[in-house]
Amino acid sequence: xxxxxxxxxxxxxxxxxxxxxxxxxxxxxxxxxxxxxxxxxxxxxxxxxxxxxxxxxxxxxxxxxxxxxxxxxxxxxxxxxxxxxxxxxxxxxxxxxxxxxxxxxxxxxxxxxxxxxxxxxxxxxxxxxxxxxxxxxxxxxxxxxxxxxxxxxxxxxxxxxxxxxxxxxxxxxxxxxxxxxxxxxxxxxxxxxxxxxxxxxxxxxxxxxxxxxxxxxxxxxxxxxxxxxxxxxxx
Numbered sequence: 001x002x003x004x005x006x007x008x009x010x011x012x013x014x015x016x017x018x019x020x021x022x023x024x025x026x027x028x029x030x031x032x033x034x035x036x037x038x039x040x041x042x043x044x045x046x047x048x049x050x051x052x053x054x055x056x057x058x059x060x061x062x063x064x065x066x067x068x069x070x071x072x073x074x075x076x077x078x079x080x081x082x083x084x085x086x087x088x089x090x091x092x093x094x095x096x097x098x099x100x101x102x103x104x105x106x107x108x109x110x111x112x113x114x115x116x117x118x119x120x121x122x123x124x125x126x127x128x129x130x131x132x133x134x135x136x137x138x139x140x141x142x143x144x145x146x147x148x149x150x151x152x153x154x155x156x157x158x159x160x161x162x163x164x165x166x167x168x169x170x171x172x173x174x175x176x177x178x179x180x181x182x183x184x185x186x187x188x189x190x191x192x193x194x195x196x197x198x199x200x201x202x203x204x205x206x207x208x209x210x211x212x213x214x215x216x217x218x219x220x221x222x223x224x225x226x227x228x229x230x231x232x233x234x235x
Contacts, residue, residue: 001069003062006031010057010132010163022165025184026227027066028129029220032191033213034068035060039122040213042070043115049079051113055121056102057128077113101135101146106203116203119212123147123198130191132163147199150192158189183226190219 003009009023023031035055042050052059052070059072075098098107102124104117124135127150133139135146153161194215200206207215 001061002064003066005058006060006062006068006129007057009062010128011134022163023066025166025187026223028166029187029191029223030066031060031062031068032126032129033216033220035070035125036122036209036213036216038068038070039118040209043118043209049115051077051079051115052118052121053077053113054098054102055118055125056099057125060125079113079115104203105201111203114203115209116206119198119206119209120200120203122209122212123195123200123206126191126195126198130163130166130188130195131161132165133161147196151196154192154196155189158192159185161192162188180226183223187219187223187226190222191216194219 039052039055042052050073052073053075054072055070059070061069061071063069098104098117098121102121104120107113107117124146127146128134131146131150133146133149137146140146140149150158150161194207194212197207198212
C-alpha cells in the first residue's frame with residue numbers, strides 16, 4: 001500500500017528529514033472507522049464469520065488516500081457456527097498465536113476463537129492509535145497494561161495521555177477556540193472509552209463489533225460536525 005503500515009506512522013520520528021507528518025486527529029478517526037468497518041464485515045457480513053486473530057497496527061495498511069485496510073490473514077480462522085453461539089464455554093483445539101500485547105487474554109486460557117478476541121485487539125489498537133503508546137512499551141509492567149493506563153486516565157486526564165504528535169497536524173483549529181478545544185477533549189474521551197470497553201478482561205464485558213462500529217461512527221461524525229462549525233466561525 002502506498003503509505004505503508006499504521007505502525008510506521010504511529011512510531012516514527014517526525015521531523016523535516018523523513019518528510020512524514022504525524023497523523024492528525026481527523027485522520028486517526030477515519031482510520032479507526034475503517035478498521036472497525038473491516039472487522040464488522042468479517043464478523044457480520046461473512047457467512048460463516050471470519051476471525052482475524054492478529055489485529056495490530058503493523059497489519060493495518062494505508063492507501064494513497066490514507067484510508068485503512070486490514071491485512072495479513074495468516075492465522076485467521078473461519079468461525080464454526082456452533083462455537084460462535086457459545087464462545088465462552090468452548091475449548092479451542094487450535095493453538096492460536098497472536099501478537100503479545102494484542103492477543104485476547106482468554107486465548108491464553110485455552111478458550112475457543114471468537115469475535116470477542118478481535119474486539120479485544122481492536123480496543124488495544126484504538127488506545128494505541130490515540131495515545132501513541134504501544135502495549136509492549138517498557139512502561140507497561142508489574143501489572144500495568146495499556147488498558148489500565150487508559151482506564152486510570154479516563155475521563156478527566158484523557159487529554160494528558162493523548163499522543164502529542166497529533167497536534168502537530170491540527171494547525172490553526174486548535175488555537176484559541178475554547179469551545180472547539182473542549183469538543184476535541186470530548187472526542188478523545190469518547191474514543192478512549194470505546195477502546196477501554198472493547199479491551200475488557202472478560203469477553204462478555206466487551207462490546208460486539210457491530211456496536212463498536214456504530215459508536216465509532218457516531219464519535220467521528222460528531223467531531224466532523226464540530227470541525228465544520230469551527231471553520232464557519234473562523235470564516
